[in-house]
Amino acid sequence: MKIYYATSIRGASDENSDRINKFIIDTLKKYGSVLTEHFANLDKTIEGETELTDKQIHDRDLDWITQSDVIVAEVTNPSLGVGYEIVRGLEMGKKVFCLKANNGKRLSAMISGCDEITLFTYKTDSEIKDFLESVVGS
Amino acid sequence: MKIYYATSIRGASDENSDRINKFIIDTLKKYGSVLTEHFANLDKTIEGETELTDKQIHDRDLDWITQSDVIVAEVTNPSLGVGYEIVRGLEMGKKVFCLKANNGKRLSAMISGCDEITLFTYKTDSEIKDFLESVVGS
Numbered sequence: 001m002k003i004y005y006a007t008s009i010r011g012a013s014d015e016n017s018d019r020i021n022k023f024i025i026d027t028l029k030k031y032g033s034v035l036t037e038h039f040a041n042l043d044k045t046i047e048g049e050t051e052l053t054d055k056q057i058h059d060r061d062l063d064w065i066t067q068s069d070v071i072v073a074e075v076t077n078p079s080l081g082v083g084y085e086i087v088r089g090l091e092m093g094k095k096v097f098c099l100k101a102n103n104g105k106r107l108s109a110m111i112s113g114c115d116e117i118t119l120f121t122y123k124t125d126s127e128i129k130d131f132l133e134s135v136v137g138s
Numbered sequence: 139m140k141i142y143y144a145t146s147i148r149g150a151s152d153e154n155s156d157r158i159n160k161f162i163i164d165t166l167k168k169y170g171s172v173l174t175e176h177f178a179n180l181d182k183t184i185e186g187e188t189e190l191t192d193k194q195i196h197d198r199d200l201d202w203i204t205q206s207d208v209i210v211a212e213v214t215n216p217s218l219g220v221g222y223e224i225v226r227g228l229e230m231g232k233k234v235f236c237l238k239a240n241n242g243k244r245l246s247a248m249i250s251g252c253d254e255i256t257l258f259t260y261k262t263d264s265e266i267k268d269f270l271e272s273v274v275g276s
Contacts (some may be wrong), residue, residue: 008216008248058251058272080213081246091229102210108219112181113196 001032004094004134005070006086007039008079017077020128024074024099027129031136035064065089070136074110075119076101083110090116097135099128139170141274142206142232144224145177146217155215158266164214165267169274173202203227208274213249213257214239221248228254235273237266246272 005028007021021039028034042049052060061081065071071089073082089096098119100107112119120131145159145165146181159177190198205210211220211229213236227234234259238245250257258269 019205052247054245054247054251055253057247057250061248075218078216078218079246080216080221080224081248083218083223084151084225084246084248084252086218087222087225087229091225107192108217108222109190109192109195110199110219110222113192113194114222115193 001070001136002068002070003028003032003034004038004065004085004089005034005039006071006073006082007036008074008082009039009045017074019072020076020101024072024128024132027132028072028136031132032069035062035068038106039045045087050136061085062088065094066092070094071096072095072132072136073098075099075107076103076105083108086117090114099131109114139208139274140206141166141170142203142209142223142227143172143174143177144209144211144220145174146212146215146220147177147226153233158212158214158239161263162210162266162270165270166210166274169270170207173206174199199223203232204230206232208232209234210270210274211236213237213245214241214243216246221241224249224255228252233273234268235269237269 005025025034025037065085065088071094073086086096096117098111098117100121102121102123111117122128143163163172163175203223203226209232211224224234236249236253236255238259240259240261247257260266
């Protein structure tokens with residue numbers, strides 16, 4: 001199984017986001033190939049990836065979405081790119097699973113109000129693990 | 139002409155974002171009907187709109203995108219909803235014009251690297267006005 005993992009890269013990043021990203025990617029790798037695995041190892045500057053042009057990043061990521069069997073998105077932090085990737089996936093008929101920390105902040109209604117998206121709100125790593133196992137582990 | 143204006147609602151909002159939103163909407167109103175005009179008058183709490191359910195907001199906004207002739211998006215602040223709306227519009231074949239403040243922060247490569255989007259970086263209100271006139275004023 002090919003999994004596209006979407007997460008905020010250039011948006012607000014903190015140590016906990018980095019940890020959660022790494023945890024989700026490590027969990028997903030048990031069930032398939034994570035096309036965006038490098039997100040766990042990115043130099044976490046606000047710049048994100050710098051070796052490629054924006055068009056090269058865009059076209060590569062769109063190609064990966066096309067190849068993927070499923071999209072998993074971490075939506076705790078606002079992100080233009082993640083919103084973009086979710087809809088590209090939906091329009092291609094991919095299943096989209098969104099994970100959000102139960103942190104009291106409201107999610108965009110375009111995500112939480114979209115019937116085509118499966119949204120899961122988590123408090124603990126263990127809940128993330130169980131959810132991912134239930135949706136991509138079979 | 140029906141114009142869908144997309145901007146970060148629940149994400150980081152500050153007085154300048156509010157002012158820019160109002161300025162853009164007032165400018166667009168010279169050229170057509172702005173379906174999301176109420177964004178200029180929203181009670182700017184982090185909650186955004188509270189009278190409608192998330193599904194009602196999602197379905198209304200998607201219907202407005204369907205009705206619109208053109209989409210204008212302010213992309214200075216990260217936003218899941220704006221990224222979502224941009225791609226829904228592109229997939230419907232709408233023209234999408236994005237405005238970003240020249241503030242030194244990099245934009246998501248999914249927006250800046252997407253050939254289907256026309257991106258304009260502004261420093262002044264006058265530049266915003268001239269750009270909008272050139273793309274929706276004729």
